[in-house]
Amino acid sequence: MNDQIMRRAAFDLLIFLAAVGGTYAAQQADRPITGVLIFLTGVILIAFRSGLTSALIAAVTASCVYNFFLSEPAYRFGITTVDEAVPLLAFNTAAILAGALVGRLRDSALKAYNAQSETAFLLTISDRLQSAVRLREVEEAIRGIIPRQGVNSVEIFLAKGNSYVRPSNDEIELDKLDPFLEEAEPNHKASKPVFLELTGARGTLGLVKFRLADGAADRSLMSNLKSITALLALAIERCLLLDEAAEAKAATRSELLKDALLSSVSHDLRTPLTVIQAAAGALQSGELHLGEDDRRKFLGNILDQCARLDRYTSELLDVGQIQSGIAEDQLEIVDFNEIVRLAMKHAKSVHPELSFKRIMPPAPTLVRANGAMLEQAVYNVIDNAQKFGGQNGPVMIDLSCSEDRVILSVTDDGPGICEHERPHVFTRFFKGGEDSSKSGMGLGLFIAKGFIEAFSGTVAIESPIDCGKGARLIIELPLVQSADLAAA
Amino acid sequence: MNILIIDDEPSIIETLRPVLASIGHEVIAANDGAQALRAIESAALDLVLLDLGLPDTDGCDLIAPIKMTAKSSLIVISARHLEKDKVRALDLGADDYVDKPFGLGELLARIRVIERRRAEITGSQVKRYASDELVVDLATREVILMDEPIHLSPKEFALFELLVRNSGQVVTQRQMMIAGWASPIVDGQYLRSYMAMLREKLEADPSDPELILTEPGVGYRLARVLEPEA
Numbered sequence: 001m002n003d004q005i006m007r008r009a010a011f012d013l014l015i016f017l018a019a020v021g022g023t024y025a026a027q028q029a030d031r032p033i034t035g036v037l038i039f040l041t042g043v044i045l046i047a048f049r050s051g052l053t054s055a056l057i058a059a060v061t062a063s064c065v066y067n068f069f070l071s072e073p074a075y076r077f078g079i080t081t082v083d084e085a086v087p088l089l090a091f092n093t094a095a096i097l098a099g100a101l102v103g104r105l106r107d108s109a110l111k112a113y114n115a116q117s118e119t120a121f122l123l124t125i126s127d128r129l130q131s132a133v134r135l136r137e138v139e140e141a142i143r144g145i146i147p148r149q150g151v152n153s154v155e156i157f158l159a160k161g162n163s164y165v166r167p168s169n170d171e172i173e174l175d176k177l178d179p180f181l182e183e184a185e186p187n188h189k190a191s192k193p194v195f196l197e198l199t200g201a202r203g204t205l206g207l208v209k210f211r212l213a214d215g216a217a218d219r220s221l222m223s224n225l226k227s228i229t230a231l232l233a234l235a236i237e238r239c240l241l242l243d244e245a246a247e248a249k250a251a252t253r254s255e256l257l258k259d260a261l262l263s264s265v266s267h268d269l270r271t272p273l274t275v276i277q278a279a280a281g282a283l284q285s286g287e288l289h290l291g292e293d294d295r296r297k298f299l300g301n302i303l304d305q306c307a308r309l310d311r312y313t314s315e316l317l318d319v320g321q322i323q324s325g326i327a328e329d330q331l332e333i334v335d336f337n338e339i340v341r342l343a344m345k346h347a348k349s350v351h352p353e354l355s356f357k358r359i360m361p362p363a364p365t366l367v368r369a370n371g372a373m374l375e376q377a378v379y380n381v382i383d384n385a386q387k388f389g390g391q392n393g394p395v396m397i398d399l400s401c402s403e404d405r406v407i408l409s410v411t412d413d414g415p416g417i418c419e420h421e422r423p424h425v426f427t428r429f430f431k432g433g434e435d436s437s438k439s440g441m442g443l444g445l446f447i448a449k450g451f452i453e454a455f456s457g458t459v460a461i462e463s464p465i466d467c468g469k470g471a472r473l474i475i476e477l478p479l480v481q482s483a484d485l486a487a488a
Numbered sequence: 489m490n491i492l493i494i495d496d497e498p499s500i501i502e503t504l505r506p507v508l509a510s511i512g513h514e515v516i517a518a519n520d521g522a523q524a525l526r527a528i529e530s531a532a533l534d535l536v537l538l539d540l541g542l543p544d545t546d547g548c549d550l551i552a553p554i555k556m557t558a559k560s561s562l563i564v565i566s567a568r569h570l571e572k573d574k575v576r577a578l579d580l581g582a583d584d585y586v587d588k589p590f591g592l593g594e595l596l597a598r599i600r601v602i603e604r605r606r607a608e609i610t611g612s613q614v615k616r617y618a619s620d621e622l623v624v625d626l627a628t629r630e631v632i633l634m635d636e637p638i639h640l641s642p643k644e645f646a647l648f649e650l651l652v653r654n655s656g657q658v659v660t661q662r663q664m665m666i667a668g669w670a671s672p673i674v675d676g677q678y679l680r681s682y683m684a685m686l687r688e689k690l691e692a693d694p695s696d697p698e699l700i701l702t703e704p705g706v707g708y709r710l711a712r713v714l715e716p717e718a
Contacts, residue, residue, distance in 0.1 A: 263568050265536055267541050272568035274589035275499045280506045281592025295505040 012046045012054055019043070020065060027070055038086045040065060041089055045100035049250060050263070055099030062095075063088045067360040081085035090199035114220070121148060122227050130237035133242055138235050142228075150209035150213045150221050156198070156232065165206075165237075172406055194222075196229040200237035208232055264429045268312055269442045272305035279305075308440075315443040318376065320430070322450035326370065331455070334371045335364040336406050340399060353387050365406045366480040371457040377451040380408050380444040381459075381473045389414020389470065406479050411472040416464035427459055445473075452477065489534035489603055490514045492558075494524040494550065496543050501670070504537070509600075515533050521545030528553055535562035535570045535602055538582070540566040540573060548573075551580040556571040565590070571705030578660045578706070583704075585658065599655035601713055608716040617652050622699075624652045624714065631690075643668055647682055647689075649671065650657040651700065658692035683708065 019042025026035035042064050047055030066087055067077055089350050111273035128141040139156050146154055157164035180195070194212060198205040208229050212221070279298035282288055290298075337360060348354055367374075385395045389412025396411035417425060424430045426449045431442040449459045456478055491513045493501050498684050501517045508515050516531055518524035527533075528550075533640060533647075536554050540547030547564070554562050559710055564577040564585040583605075584598050611686045617624045623632040628647055631638045635639060650667040665674045668682065688696040701709045 029583045072593055182710045263541065266569070269495050270588045271500065274567070275497070275503050276591040278500070278503045278507070278592050278595075282503070286590060288507060290506060290510055294510070297506070298503065305499060310651075 008098075009054075010048055012050055012058065015042050015045050015049075016058060016061065019045075019062070019435070020069075020108070023066070023070055030329060033377060035070065036066075039070075040090055040094055043095050044098045044470075045296055047095050048102050052099035052103045055093075057104075059092045059095030062091045062245055065092070084445050103445050118220070120225055121145070122224070122231065125228055126231050132235055133239060133241070135236065135239045138232065138239060139166075139168040141235075142232070145355050150212050151225070151228075153211040154232075155209040156206065157209065157275075158198075158236070194225060196225060198229060198233040198236060200233050202237075205233055205236050205240075217430055228410070264442070269309070271310045272312075274415040275305045276309075279468055312441055315441055315447060318373075318447045319443060319450070321373075322447065322454070324448070324449075326373070326454040329372075330370045331368050332371065333366050334369055334374065336367045336369075336374070336408070336428075337361070337399065337479065338361075339363050339369075339371060339374050339396065340408060343375050343382055344397065346375070346379050347382040350383070354386050355394040356397055357394045360397070360399045361401065365401055366453065366478045367406060367457075368480055370451075373451045374455065377448040378408070378410075378475070379473065380448040384444050384448075384473070385412035385414075385471070386484070388412060388417075398472070401479060403477050405476050408471050408475040408477075410475075411465060411470060413465075413470045416471050417461065422461060426459065448473075448475075489599075489606070490516065490532055490560075491558070492516045492518060492524070492527050492531070492533050492536045494518045494521075494527075494536060494542070494547070496520060496541070497539070497540040500539075507596075509669060511596070513524065513599075521550060524550055525553060527655075528558045531558075533558040534606060535561045535563065535599065538562060538564050538586075540564060540577065541568065548577055548580055551577060551582055555581040563595075563598055574706050575662070576659055578658065579662055583657055596654075604713070604715075605657075614716040616716065616717040617655065618717055619712050619714045622712060622714065624649070633690060637663040640686070640689065643687055644682060644689075647679075648686055651708060652714055656701050656713040658707055658709045662707075666709060669682075 019039050022038040023035040026032070026038060026148070030154070037063055043058045044054065046058040060459055064077075069076060071087070079088070108115045120224050125142060128145060129138060132138045132141045133156070138413065139154065143152050156167055157191050158167055194210045196210070198208055210225055210228075279301045283298050284293060338359065339461075344356055344358075348356075382395060382397075389395070393413045395408070397407045398411070400407050421430075424446050427442075428446045429442040430446075441449070445459075452459050458474075460474045460476075461471060462474065464473055491508055493504055496519050498519070499616075501519075501622050505517065516527055516717055517531075521542050524538075525552055525714060528536075529623075530692070535555075536558065537551060538547050538554070542550075542559045545650065547566075551562060555562060556716050562582045564582045566577075566585065567588040569587050570690060574698060577585060583602060586595055586598060615625065615627050615632055617626070624647065625628070625632075628641075631640055631645070631648070638684060647668045650664060661676065662672045665672050670677065681701065684694070687697050687700055690699055691697045699711055702710055703712050
């Protein structure tokens with residue numbers, strides 16, 4: 001900065017000396033008017049380059065130099081003729097006018113430049129804030145462009161009840177006064193902070209704390225800070241509104257889900273109860289004249305629905321078991337072959353019309369699981385195959401071993417599962433197909449997956465298998481190695 | 489009557505069919521919305537028992553076609569005991585509702601009310617309603633309870649008349665508001681205070697009503713079934 005001034009002054013001096021030289025030469029050539037004009041040009045040039053102060057210095061010096069050295073009588077001050085007075089007047093008037101004009105011009109140019117850079121600064125801030133969609137991003141966004149324009153740092157304090165929160169780190173400032181306390185370090189020579197209130201459409205949002213660069217606290221900066229604060233308030237308010245909208249949406253979604261679950265459970269539990277109550281009511285009623293066949297049918301219905309309620313109850317208990325987790329001490333080493341045979345027998349007793357085609361290795365395949373739960377899982381998978389395909393042909397049971405895993409695939413040749421339903425088959429309360437009377441509570445595959453995963457296995461579904469038909473459920477479990485057996 | 493049962497649960501249909509047949513009704517069954525719509529188009533129906541939870545449609549969407557096309561009466565049967573569902577179904581035109589599981593006696597009683605009401609609609613213009621203890625004359629606006637004339641204000645009579653015309657069936661708050669104030673958006677407090685005044689005049693013990701029952705969240709029901717007279 002100083003360097004620049006020095007250079008400018010040196011250049012001005014050079015112009016001045018050149019003007020003196022030119023004038024002297026003109027005087028020597030006996031052209032006094034040309035001499036005065038050259039001198040005047042020099043003064044105007046200096047005024048134009050360096051403003052009012054330099055112009056006045058140049059003018060006064062020029063007056064003295066002209067009067068002393070150049071005008072007759074030389075080497076003596078004094079105004080004796082009009083020829084001596086006019087140049088003095090001309091030099092000073094020209095210098096003052098040119099200097100003032102140049103000064104004004106330069107000031108307004110500087111102002112325009114400053115205003116432009118302020119506008120650009122505000123625009124940059126506004127652009128940055130546009131991209132912030134979360135509260136913590138607001139401060140980050142503005143940090144990237146500061147320090148600039150006399151602002152060293154910005155901190156946002158959001159009002160939250162009786163305290164302030166820094167959104168950048170979610171730190172809760174317990175005291176309302178905290179933002180105003182200065183860091184106690186003695187060598188911390190930060191400039192004085194400026195606090196401005198963040199005001200949104202719904203009132204006060206909090207505070208913003210600016211730290212300014214040294215000596216940068218002029219009036220235009222304050223209006224700048226106000227603009228920044230307004231932009232921040234807008235961005236913060238937008239983030240708050242976005243948060244609220246997201247929360248409201250999530251609440252609606254969970255409400256819908258809860259509604260759907262409740263409606264599903266109430267439907268599934270009340271339907272068998274309805275049949276039982278209506279059938280029992282009919283049997284008890286004296287006004288109805290029912291035949292022996294009807295009475296037998298009602299009793300059969302009642303027993304069927306009791307069995308259904310019992311099944312739902314154990315399914316709900318199984319889900320509870322999955323949710324609370326299966327403890328290590330409930331696990332034992334079991335033969336998966338035997339478990340699969342048990343599950344097939346179980347399925348056959350429930351659905352006597354069911355037939356199987358099976359490929360199973362003769363040797364035991366040992367896995368670490370809970371026998372009863374594993375049987376339930378395999379039964380659920382077979383039951384599912386029966387429900388959605390069993391009528392058309394036998395259910396394929398294929399048990400095979402890889403090096404360290406045992407793989408059971410259960411395949412039906414039913415209509416298969418359409419693509420949009422496939423991701424949901426393991427979801428709780430998902431019921432496939434249009435015919436809801438076929439399905440139970442929609443818990444079977446959810447329970448199978450939950451149990452198998454508790455035994456470190458996986459369950460997957462493939463559908464369609466061939467010609468756009470059929471579904472295959474694949475259970476994989478880690479085999480127990482003989483080394484583990486010895487250890488166990 | 490010709491009764492259509494719309495329910496996705498075969499065991500419920502299997503149970504209700506012989507029961508309703510044994511008391512002389514013809515029973516048709518539909519397992520889903522599509523079958524129901526076909527049945528509504530093709531058969532002459534007197535009553536539809538509609539389960540709201542159908543696999544392919546929202547049961548409420550069937551109410552309008554049932555009322556418009558089949559012009560039958562409608563009892564909603566639902567396992568979701570949600571007041572807003574019942575109110576919606578009733579305001580859409582359902583005549584009554586029964587919660588699952590239901591006592592068979594209760595369902596049969598509701599069906600009898602519907603049967604009587606249909607006979608009345610097909611018969612001549614009704615001028616009087618009467619039971620053993622209560623007589624309501626619509627023309628002279630007289631109410632006689634246990635041989636005692638009861639004076640009702642015009643608004644009280646308007647509300648009571650709606651209950652009487654639907655005796656034995658539920659009437660929603662919205663229907664009551666339209667009857668009393670010609671607007672469904674009246675402050676519920678007005679309705680409650682008028683119902684309290686009606687009970688004061690008509691109930692033996694207004695704090696334990698036996699005639700005008702409240703159906704929580706839904707509306708009111710006149711517990712006595714009154715016989716229409718010409």
